[in-house]
Structure formats: C-alpha cells, structure tokens
Amino acid sequence: MELISKINNINQAIYCCSNCTRRLLLPSHFLFNCSHRNTIPKISMWLAAIRCVNIFKNSICWKTPLRRYLWVSSKSLIDRAASEGELRVFIVAGEVSGDSIASRLMASLNKISPLPIRFSGVGGSRMSNQGLKSLFPMENIAVMGIWELLPHFYNFRVKLKETVEAALQFQPHVVVTVDSKGFSFRLLKQLRARYNQQRSDRPVLFHYVAPSFWAWKGGEARLKGLSKFVDYVFCILPNEEAGCKLNGLNATFVGHPILEDVLELNMGKETALHEWKITGNGEDFRKKYAIASGATVITLLPGSRLQEVTRMLPIFSNTMKLLKDSLPELVTVIHVAPNQLVDNYIAKAVHKWPVPAILIPGGTPQLKYDAFNASLVALCTSGTVAMELQLARLPCLVTYRAHFLTEWFVRHKAKIPYISLPNILLDSPVIPEALFQACTPAKVAFLLKELMNNTVLQQQQIAAAEKVMELLCPPNRTLNNTEQQGMKPSPPSYSPSMIAASTILSYKQR
Structure with missing residues (x-):
C-alpha cells in the first residue's frame, strides 16, 4: 500500500x-x-x-473476499477493539478434539485480523503452540457423562469459578468455548450473569460445535434456552444451522473440523485436491517399524479421555487375545491421545499386551495416517476418530462403554439408534457398532473378524465415506466447486476455522 x-x-x-x-x-x-x-x-x-x-x-x-468481508461498521468487534489497540480473545477447550479445533481457530484469527490478538483461557498442547498459556491443564475438565462427573464435581466447580474470574479479569472482547458442553455452557451462563450484574460492556459469547439437540428427546426445547447466554453458535453438521435459527440462536454451518486434516496434509502435494481423502504411506510405515509383509495390522484408538481409555483398553486387550490364535502374525498399532494421563496409562498397559504393539504418539497427523494406510481394519472408541478413519478410507468397528447409569440414561433419552457420525448422517448402519452391554470382548472379536473377512462390508464403508465427506462441507465450499471454476484451491477461503474466524471478526454487536 x-x-x-x-x-x-x-x-x-x-x-x-x-x-x-x-x-x-x-x-x-x-x-x-x-x-x-x-x-x-x-x-x-x-x-x-x-x-x-x-x-x-x-x-x-x-x-480479497475475506478482507472485504471484514470491512464492517462501527458496531463491529474490530472497531470496538481498535480503540484499545488489540483484540482480546478468551478461549476454552476441554478435550483433545476441542484443542485441535481451537488451535486452528486461533491460527486463522491471527492470519486475518487487522489487529494484534491476545489470547487467554484453557486448552491443550496445540493451543499452547498458538501462544495460549492455559490457566490449568485441560485434562482437569475433560469429563464426559452424567454419573462420571460426580467424583470430580468439586474440582469441576473450583475450575469453573477460576475460569470465570480469569475471564472477567482479562476483559475480553470475545469469548469462545469449544465443545465440552457441560463446562462450556456453565461458563457462558455465569459470565453472562456477571456482566449483567455489573451493567458493563460484555464480550460477544461464541460456542463452537453445536449441542446434539437432534439426538435427544426434548433436545430442541433445551436449545431455546441457549439464546439467553450464547450469542452465536458454529455448527459442524448440516441442518444444525437451521435448527439453531428456528430456536432463536444465531448460527453458521462452517463445516466439520476433520476437513482441515485434508487441507493441511494434502495441500502442496503434486496430486490435485479433488476429493476429501487422505492417503498415508503404509509401505514406509511398515518399513519404519519392521512389520513383516504378511502381518495383519489392526489400528486401535481407545479414546482421548482417561475415563474412556480405562474402560475401553482392557476390552481391546481381551479382544486381541481372542484373535491372536487365528491371526498368528497379528500386530496392533495403538494411537495415544496427546494427554499425559492417557499416555502414562497406555504405557503401563502395553507391558502385558497379548500381541506386538506399536504406540503412535498424539499430535503426529502424518504418522497417524501412514499407520491407517498400513492397517487392514481399525477398532475405535466412538468419537472424532471415526471421521478420521473415514478420511483414510479405513474400515472400522465403533465401540463404547460408560457407567451403567449413563448407559441407562442414553437408552431412554436418545432419539437415534446410532452413535457414530457416519451412521447418523446416512441413517444407516454402514459402520458396525458394539455399544454398552453389547461391547464385550467376544462380541467385538466376532464383529471385527467378520469385517476383516468380508470385502463387501469393507467396500460399503469406503463408498459411504465419500458421501459423508460431501455432507460435511459448508455450502458452495466443496473442493470440486473450486476446481470447476478453474481456480487453485485456497484453504484459507473455505476451511472451517477460517469461516469461523471471519464470522467472529465481522460480528456486529446489537
């Protein structure tokens, strides 16, 4: 200029x-x-x-389209923050998937903000890499379930109070909570109440990852209450935006965060981006870990929270015991979430593992997808990993166990028969599931062996993955659209985190 x-x-x-x-x-x-x-x-x-x-x-x-989108009125966030020379963002994530989403949002905000940004809040290692000094370890609030929360309730309340006070002291222009609805909604509710008491200018309150109102009986009725303490919701699934707006919530469908794995790992490669797919290098992975050419490799993903891993890993271990006789060259690849408590637990557990095991540390996406490519099938705990396996086109079996009272609650309150997102989106049991009391080593071993021996079942999952990924793209931002227009795909213009960042910066407070 x-x-x-x-x-x-x-x-x-x-x-x-x-x-x-x-x-x-x-x-x-x-x-x-x-x-x-x-x-x-x-x-x-x-x-x-x-x-x-x-x-x-x-x-x-x-x-530039995004820059033009940011040229806003005097009531915008940017204009309010300009008088102070910086934009202050208080951001909170309580689990590994949220840490990934939040870190990408932080990076996108830094890329397109016309003001320097200062962050504060709670997060994990990936948010730390973007400059966040977490108030306390993210694992302190990583609790999922109703009855699972009870033993941690006192500590949960202490951390909630600490976070509220830190946010008020930070005086943010923006507050963003990412998933972790139990903690996030309590935080936003208390912040809204405190600012109303003080009658002072309050920050804009965003929540990233809409609650699964469509999955529960009475979910939409509870959704209406969110508008009292949430200003804006970022939706990661199709049709959530319409549901939020019908219930009085400002919302935008930004696309599923898993799409950013494609943008990060595939962009810059010689092959053109023409589909939502990641192909790792399985041959290099086998050489690196000296895996025999005839060995059967099974990927295991036991979860990201300690409470999940302590329930699921013993089931996975006993399942491998049942399979090892029929698969003499069986090798397992265990993916460890970037959570120190989980890391320590798995490191001890593999000493008694029934078959050879390779541990893959969290935070290494290329190595993770290389391992996927080297595997025949995967066994996973329900969560974001099911979507990662879809990106890799690796057939899988989804499992889950919880406290028996939580399982009872889910059975009586859930509106949908599935737990894995691909099945929910397609309304079809494309991916086999072993849930709750049906999640036993014998049942899991039977389903896993059936999947390994049936190429038709494997191909059904692979074909379904393409449909699922297209559903998760925000409107008019598919890879195919950019190619048809003769333009080179540009991740910043259509990635979920960039869409969310531009929405935040252009928000006009009423």
Whole structure:
C-alpha cells in the first residue's frame, strides 16, 4: 500500500501512522486515537480518515473476499477493539478434539485480523503452540457423562469459578468455548450473569460445535434456552444451522473440523485436491517399524479421555487375545491421545499386551495416517476418530462403554439408534457398532473378524465415506466447486476455522 509522501495536513495525518499498517486500515484511529490529532486541524483528520477508506478499497486487501468481508461498521468487534489497540480473545477447550479445533481457530484469527490478538483461557498442547498459556491443564475438565462427573464435581466447580474470574479479569472482547458442553455452557451462563450484574460492556459469547439437540428427546426445547447466554453458535453438521435459527440462536454451518486434516496434509502435494481423502504411506510405515509383509495390522484408538481409555483398553486387550490364535502374525498399532494421563496409562498397559504393539504418539497427523494406510481394519472408541478413519478410507468397528447409569440414561433419552457420525448422517448402519452391554470382548472379536473377512462390508464403508465427506462441507465450499471454476484451491477461503474466524471478526454487536 503506497502513501503519498508529500507533506501537507492531510498526508501528515496519514503519514504519522505509516509505520503501523494495521492502524492505517482503521479510520477511527485518525479521529479518536491518533497522537497527532491535537496538532493537525480537525478537518484534515476527517479527510485523512476518508482517504484511508479510499486507499484501503483500492488495495489488494479490499479485493480479497475475506478482507472485504471484514470491512464492517462501527458496531463491529474490530472497531470496538481498535480503540484499545488489540483484540482480546478468551478461549476454552476441554478435550483433545476441542484443542485441535481451537488451535486452528486461533491460527486463522491471527492470519486475518487487522489487529494484534491476545489470547487467554484453557486448552491443550496445540493451543499452547498458538501462544495460549492455559490457566490449568485441560485434562482437569475433560469429563464426559452424567454419573462420571460426580467424583470430580468439586474440582469441576473450583475450575469453573477460576475460569470465570480469569475471564472477567482479562476483559475480553470475545469469548469462545469449544465443545465440552457441560463446562462450556456453565461458563457462558455465569459470565453472562456477571456482566449483567455489573451493567458493563460484555464480550460477544461464541460456542463452537453445536449441542446434539437432534439426538435427544426434548433436545430442541433445551436449545431455546441457549439464546439467553450464547450469542452465536458454529455448527459442524448440516441442518444444525437451521435448527439453531428456528430456536432463536444465531448460527453458521462452517463445516466439520476433520476437513482441515485434508487441507493441511494434502495441500502442496503434486496430486490435485479433488476429493476429501487422505492417503498415508503404509509401505514406509511398515518399513519404519519392521512389520513383516504378511502381518495383519489392526489400528486401535481407545479414546482421548482417561475415563474412556480405562474402560475401553482392557476390552481391546481381551479382544486381541481372542484373535491372536487365528491371526498368528497379528500386530496392533495403538494411537495415544496427546494427554499425559492417557499416555502414562497406555504405557503401563502395553507391558502385558497379548500381541506386538506399536504406540503412535498424539499430535503426529502424518504418522497417524501412514499407520491407517498400513492397517487392514481399525477398532475405535466412538468419537472424532471415526471421521478420521473415514478420511483414510479405513474400515472400522465403533465401540463404547460408560457407567451403567449413563448407559441407562442414553437408552431412554436418545432419539437415534446410532452413535457414530457416519451412521447418523446416512441413517444407516454402514459402520458396525458394539455399544454398552453389547461391547464385550467376544462380541467385538466376532464383529471385527467378520469385517476383516468380508470385502463387501469393507467396500460399503469406503463408498459411504465419500458421501459423508460431501455432507460435511459448508455450502458452495466443496473442493470440486473450486476446481470447476478453474481456480487453485485456497484453504484459507473455505476451511472451517477460517469461516469461523471471519464470522467472529465481522460480528456486529446489537
């Protein structure tokens, strides 16, 4: 962006801030914040602000769709934050999948914000890599289930209070909670109440990953209550946006976060991006870990929360005992979530593992997909990993166990017969599931062996994966659309995190 170097009153007003491009993009800086405003005639400052608008409109930034989307009114978040010279974002994630979503959102905000951003909140290792200093370990609030929460309830309340006080002290312009609905909604509710008591300007309250209102009896009725303490919801599934809006919630379908794995791992490769798929290098993986060419490799994903892993890993272990006699060259690849408690537990458990085991550390996506490509099938605990396996086109069996009272509640309150997202989206049992009391080593071994020996079942899952991935793309942002228009795909323009970031920055507070 070029500035006229000739010194006159108008140009002096612009030139005084030429060392800060971010401020230069904000006309309000010349009118209210510029340190030179007392030495330059007011009319010149107004004209400088007008020229700033014209310069910006003629710049490359203005011609970029996302930048144009961010040029907002005086009631926008950006304009409010401009007077303080920074945008403060308080962001909270309580589990591994949320840590991944939040870290990508942080990166996208940093890429397109015209102001420097300061983060505070709670998160994991990936958010830490984006500059967050977590108030406490994310694992302290990573509890899922009704009765599973009871032993941790006191600590849960302590951490909730600590987070509320930290948010108030931080004075954010934006608060973003990611999934972890039990903690997130309590946090947003208390923050809204505290700001109402203080009668002060409150931040805009966003929640990323809409609650699964469609899965529960009376879910839509509970959804209506969210509008009292949530300003905006980012939906990751189709039809959630419409459901939220019908119940008084502002919402946007941004696409499923799993799509970003494709954008990160496939972009830059010689092969063109033409489908939502990740193909790892299974041959290199087998060489790296000295796996015999005739060995049968099964991928195991026991979960990301300690409570899940302690329930599921023993079932997986006993299942492998039942399979090893019929599969003499059986090798298991166990994926360890980036959670220190989970890491320690699995490291001890594999000492008594019935078959050879390879541990894959969390936070290594390329290695993870290489392992998927080297495997025949996968055995996983229900969660985001089922979608990762769909991306890799690896047939799988989904399992889950919980506290018996939680299982009773789910059986009586759930509206849908499936737990894995691909089955829910297609309304068909494409992926076999072993749930609750049916999740026994004998049952799991039977279903897994059937999947391994039946290529028709495997091909059904692979074919279904393509349909599922297309459903998870936000409207008009599929890879095929960009290719048909003759444009090179550009991840920042259609990735879920970038869509969410642009929505936050362009939000106009009423």
